Amino acid sequence: MYRGRLWTMRQFAGFATAEESNQRYKFLLSQGQTGLSVAFDMPTIMGYDSDHPRAYGEVGRVGVAIDSLQDMETLFKDIPLDKVSTSMTTNAPAAVIWAMYIVAAEKQGVPAYKLTGTIQNDILKEYIAQKSWIFPPEPSLRLITDIFAYARDYVPKWNTISISGYHIRETGATALQELAFTLADGFAYVEAGIKAGLNVDDFAPRLSFFFNAHNDFFEEIAKYRAARRIWARHMKEKYGAQKEESLLMRFHTQTAGCSLTAQQPENNIIRTAYQAMAAVLGGTQSLHTNSMDEVLALPTEKAVQIALRTQQILAYETGVVNTIDPLAGSYFVEALTNQMEEGAEEYFQKIEEHGGVLAAINQNFFQKEIADAAYRYQKEIETKTRIIVGVNEFQVQENIEIDLLKIDPEIERSQVQRVKELRASRDNLLVNNTLAALKESALGTDNLMPKIIDAVKAYATVGEIIGTLKEVFGEYREQSVF
Amino acid sequence: MVQGKIRVLVGKPGLDGHDRGAKVIARALRDGGMEVVYSGLHQTPEQIVETAIQEDVDVIGLSILSGSHMTVFPRVKELLKAQNAEDIIVIGGGTLPEEDIKELIEGGYATALFTPGTPTDDIIQWIKDRIIQ
Incomplete structure (x- = not known):
C-alpha cells in the first residue's frame, strides 16, 4: 500500500497564540510535512475563553489558544485549506472548533465539500482516560451524531471522529486494553449513529482511529492487525454494513509519549524510531513521531525536525514500504494477532455484562482496569522486572542540556x-x-x-x-x- | 511528630486530565501506610487548599503536567498562608523543567519536587523522614 502512497507525516503542533502556531505550521510544511495537526490549549479544550478565571496560567501553554473565529482565521492565514489536510485534537468542544474551521475556509474561498482532515471528537475516551469532558454522555453523543449527519451532507471528505486508543494507553492501559476499549467505543458510536436514524454506510466510511505505538514491537504490530480484523468483522456481521469502505479501519498512530524518559533524553530518539517502525509495519495511514524533549516541555524546532526525519528515513531509506503487511505469515505475529483478537472479544463480553460502554463508564470499569494496569507497570519498573534504559538500569549522572521551549507569560495577557x-x-x-x-x-x-x-x-x-x-x-x- | 497515620492530599490542579501519575502516587502512598485523599480533577488552588484544611492533612502533593506550575504553587502557598495553615508541607511532581524547580524551591513555594522516573518508595521515604522527625 505504501508503494502507491506513503503514510501522512503529521506532527502534532500548536502553542502560544494563533500567530505563532501559524509560523510553526508554515515551517513544518516547508520541511516536507504533508498534513497539519493542531494542538489546543487547555482552556480551549475545556470550553473556556482566555479571560475566564479558570484559564488563568494556562493560556497557550500546551497548545494554541482559540477564542473565536478571529483566532482561527489567523491560525490558517496563507495556508491553503483546499491543499492541506488538518487534524484537530478537539473533543468536548469539537462541534464549535470544526464550525470555526469550516467558516475560516469559506472566508478563504474554499467550500466545505473540498475540506479534508479530522476532528478527534471522541468523548467516550475522555470519560475513560483523558478526562477532558464538558457535558454528560447523552448530549455529548448527540453532538457527535449531529456532526456525522452534517458531514454526510456538507463536508463529505472529512473524518468526523478519531476513535482514540492513544490516550487510553497513555493513562496506563495494556496493549490489549487499548485495543478492546477503543473498538468498544467505536461500536458505541456506530450504535449511536444508527439510533439517531443514520444509515450505517452513510457515516461508517468517515470513522477513523488513533492508536499508540509503545515499546513491545511485535505486540504492537499484532494489535494493529487484530484491530483491522475485528472492525471489519463486526461492521459486516453485527451492523450490516454493505459498503466496502465501512469495513476499512483507517488509523493514525502516535509513538508512546509515556515511554519517553526524562533521563538521557537523546535515547528517546531511538525509542521513537523503533515504535514508528512498528506502526509502519502494522500499516498505519498516518504517523506522529514524538520529539526527544517532550517529557520535559513542549518540543523545540530542532527536536521536531529530528522526529520528522525519523519518519522520512523510515519511508525513503529502509525499504519497509515495499510490501503490504510484511509480517503476515510469521508464526509469532499471527499467533499474537489471534491472542489479541480473542482477548478483545473477552473484554467486549465483560463490557456487555456491565450494560454497555456508557454503563461501564458509570461503574468505573474502564477507569479501574486502567489504574490497576498503570500501577502494575510502575511496580514492574521499581522491582526491575521491566527495564527502562537510563531509568532503572544504565543510569548516569547527568546535567540535561537540552534547550527548552518557554512560553512567555506575556502571551496570556x-x-x-x-x-x-x-x-x-x-x-x-x-x-x-x-x-x-x-x-x-x-x-x-x-x-x-x-x-x-x-x-x-x-x-x-x-x-x-x-x-x-x-x-x-x-x-x-x-x-x-x- | 505526628500522631497516627500521615495524612496526604494528592491534588490535581488545572484544567488537564492527566491523572495517571496522581493516581499511581496516591495508591503507592496508601500502600505505604498513609491516609490518602485524592482531590479529583480540574481543581482550583482554592478548592485544593480548602480540602487540605478540611481533611486536616500533613502534606499536599500537587501533580502538574500542564505547564501551569509557576502560577499554581505560589498561589497554593499564598492561600495556605492566608488560612494560617503554613504547617502543611507542599510537594509536587510532573513535567517540571530543572530551572523552574530551582525557582520554586528557592522561592519557598514547594518543599520538594519529584520528576518523572522517581521511584515511589523514594517519595514515601521522603515524606516519612520529613514528618516523623
Whole structure:
C-alpha cells in the first residue's frame, strides 16, 4: 500500500497564540510535512475563553489558544485549506472548533465539500482516560451524531471522529486494553449513529482511529492487525454494513509519549524510531513521531525536525514500504494477532455484562482496569522486572542540556486583551440572537451544527457557545477511583 | 511528630486530565501506610487548599503536567498562608523543567519536587523522614 502512497507525516503542533502556531505550521510544511495537526490549549479544550478565571496560567501553554473565529482565521492565514489536510485534537468542544474551521475556509474561498482532515471528537475516551469532558454522555453523543449527519451532507471528505486508543494507553492501559476499549467505543458510536436514524454506510466510511505505538514491537504490530480484523468483522456481521469502505479501519498512530524518559533524553530518539517502525509495519495511514524533549516541555524546532526525519528515513531509506503487511505469515505475529483478537472479544463480553460502554463508564470499569494496569507497570519498573534504559538500569549522572521551549507569560495577557477587544467591537446583538437560537435548538432535537456555525460567523466565542450549551445540557462530574 | 497515620492530599490542579501519575502516587502512598485523599480533577488552588484544611492533612502533593506550575504553587502557598495553615508541607511532581524547580524551591513555594522516573518508595521515604522527625 505504501508503494502507491506513503503514510501522512503529521506532527502534532500548536502553542502560544494563533500567530505563532501559524509560523510553526508554515515551517513544518516547508520541511516536507504533508498534513497539519493542531494542538489546543487547555482552556480551549475545556470550553473556556482566555479571560475566564479558570484559564488563568494556562493560556497557550500546551497548545494554541482559540477564542473565536478571529483566532482561527489567523491560525490558517496563507495556508491553503483546499491543499492541506488538518487534524484537530478537539473533543468536548469539537462541534464549535470544526464550525470555526469550516467558516475560516469559506472566508478563504474554499467550500466545505473540498475540506479534508479530522476532528478527534471522541468523548467516550475522555470519560475513560483523558478526562477532558464538558457535558454528560447523552448530549455529548448527540453532538457527535449531529456532526456525522452534517458531514454526510456538507463536508463529505472529512473524518468526523478519531476513535482514540492513544490516550487510553497513555493513562496506563495494556496493549490489549487499548485495543478492546477503543473498538468498544467505536461500536458505541456506530450504535449511536444508527439510533439517531443514520444509515450505517452513510457515516461508517468517515470513522477513523488513533492508536499508540509503545515499546513491545511485535505486540504492537499484532494489535494493529487484530484491530483491522475485528472492525471489519463486526461492521459486516453485527451492523450490516454493505459498503466496502465501512469495513476499512483507517488509523493514525502516535509513538508512546509515556515511554519517553526524562533521563538521557537523546535515547528517546531511538525509542521513537523503533515504535514508528512498528506502526509502519502494522500499516498505519498516518504517523506522529514524538520529539526527544517532550517529557520535559513542549518540543523545540530542532527536536521536531529530528522526529520528522525519523519518519522520512523510515519511508525513503529502509525499504519497509515495499510490501503490504510484511509480517503476515510469521508464526509469532499471527499467533499474537489471534491472542489479541480473542482477548478483545473477552473484554467486549465483560463490557456487555456491565450494560454497555456508557454503563461501564458509570461503574468505573474502564477507569479501574486502567489504574490497576498503570500501577502494575510502575511496580514492574521499581522491582526491575521491566527495564527502562537510563531509568532503572544504565543510569548516569547527568546535567540535561537540552534547550527548552518557554512560553512567555506575556502571551496570556495579549490573548486576554484580544478577546476583550473582540467583545467590544463585534455586533453583540447578532451574537446574542445566534446564541438564543442555538439554545432553542439544543432544547429540541434539531441538528445543532447550522446554529453553531451561525454563532461562529457572528464571532461568538468558544466560551459563549459552550456556555449556552451548558445551560441546556449541564456538566459531567466523575467519581474518581485510584 | 505526628500522631497516627500521615495524612496526604494528592491534588490535581488545572484544567488537564492527566491523572495517571496522581493516581499511581496516591495508591503507592496508601500502600505505604498513609491516609490518602485524592482531590479529583480540574481543581482550583482554592478548592485544593480548602480540602487540605478540611481533611486536616500533613502534606499536599500537587501533580502538574500542564505547564501551569509557576502560577499554581505560589498561589497554593499564598492561600495556605492566608488560612494560617503554613504547617502543611507542599510537594509536587510532573513535567517540571530543572530551572523552574530551582525557582520554586528557592522561592519557598514547594518543599520538594519529584520528576518523572522517581521511584515511589523514594517519595514515601521522603515524606516519612520529613514528618516523623
